[in-house]
Amino acid sequence: MAQDVFKALADPTRRRILDELVERDGQTLFEICARLVTKHGLGLSRQAISQHLAVLESAGLVVVRRQGRYKFHDLDTEPLERIATRWLRPDAREGTP
Amino acid sequence: MAQDVFKALADPTRRRILDELVERDGQTLFEICARLVTKHGLGLSRQAISQHLAVLESAGLVVVRRQGRYKFHDLDTEPLERIATRWLRPDAREGTP
DNA sequence: AGGATAGGCAAGTGGTGACTTGCCTATCAA
DNA sequence: TTGATAGGCAAGTCACCACTTGCCTATCCT
Numbered sequence: 730m731a732q733d734v735f736k737a738l739a740d741p742t743r744r745r746i747l748d749e750l751v752e753r754d755g756q757t758l759f760e761i762c763a764r765l766v767t768k769h770g771l772g773l774s775r776q777a778i779s780q781h782l783a784v785l786e787s788a789g790l791v792v793v794r795r796q797g798r799y800k801f802h803d804l805d806t807e808p809l810e811r812i813a814t815r816w817l818r819p820d821a822r823e824g825t826p
Numbered sequence: 827m828a829q830d831v832f833k834a835l836a837d838p839t840r841r842r843i844l845d846e847l848v849e850r851d852g853q854t855l856f857e858i859c860a861r862l863v864t865k866h867g868l869g870l871s872r873q874a875i876s877q878h879l880a881v882l883e884s885a886g887l888v889v890v891r892r893q894g895r896y897k898f899h900d901l902d903t904e905p906l907e908r909i910a911t912r913w914l915r916p917d918a919r920e921g922t923p
Numbered sequence: 924a925g926g927a928t929a930g931g932c933a934a935g936t937g938g939t940g941a942c943t944t945g946c947c948t949a950t951c952a953a
Numbered sequence: 954t955t956g957a958t959a960g961g962c963a964a965g966t967c968a969c970c971a972c973t974t975g976c977c978t979a980t981c982c983t
Binding site for chain 2: 735736738739744747748751804806809810812813814815816817
Binding site: 876 | 928929930931
């Protein structure tokens with residue numbers, strides 16, 4: 730399940746969403762939609778963003794926190810800290826003899 | 827052109843190729859094909875690997891070095907060092923006021 | 924020169940992913 | 954209770970991507 734982090738990062742819209750969550754954590758779906766339109770000019774349907782958030786959530790990059798009829802989305806950078814170090818040269822990695 | 831790094835990393839076969847190049851730099855197309863078969867059991871055509879290498883090259887992750895009829899592929903981890911730090915929290919980044 | 928090795932070009936196919944549309948459920952406010 | 958707000962489910966379309974197949978070019982060896 731954490732292997733899909735690469736697939737989740739492949740889409741530019743999802744990267745924009747991550748950018749938004751870095752800037753302001755705990756946004757709802759409608760907030761993210763509004764921000765993508767006003768700040769980035771992305772005219773996507775609400776459902777499209779919802780599906781993107783589902784991909785990010787299943788990749789472990791976004792954590793959901795429900796409260797009443799709201800659903801807040803928080804960023805989790807923990808999966809990101811592991812992926813890039815995978816191909817660093819042996820002399821630059823930590824756990825190599 | 828360096829923006830396609832995410833797209834290049836999205837495919838598992840391409841990640842295997844990067845794994846191979848980390849372990850042994852400067853391999854030719856046929857070497858990579860043989861190693862993917864014997865070590866990972868990937869039975870792909872030579873052309874498929876060639877196309878994957880083209881994607882990795884255009885993403886800047888692989889640098890090509892021609893010599894006679896051989897074409898050696900070297901890994902370049904430089905694009906990798908920038909992508910993961912994009913979404914690190916502001917207090918963990920370097921160049922933020 | 925001729926064969927063998929290393930690689931490239933181009934068209935075609937199947938499957939997956941991004942996006943939309945339409946309708947449905949749940950919570951809050953009046 | 955009714956209407957408005959926040960979100961979910963499901964099917965359908967369309968384009969892109971991974972992979973194959975067939976043929977072609979270039980370099981090396983004898």
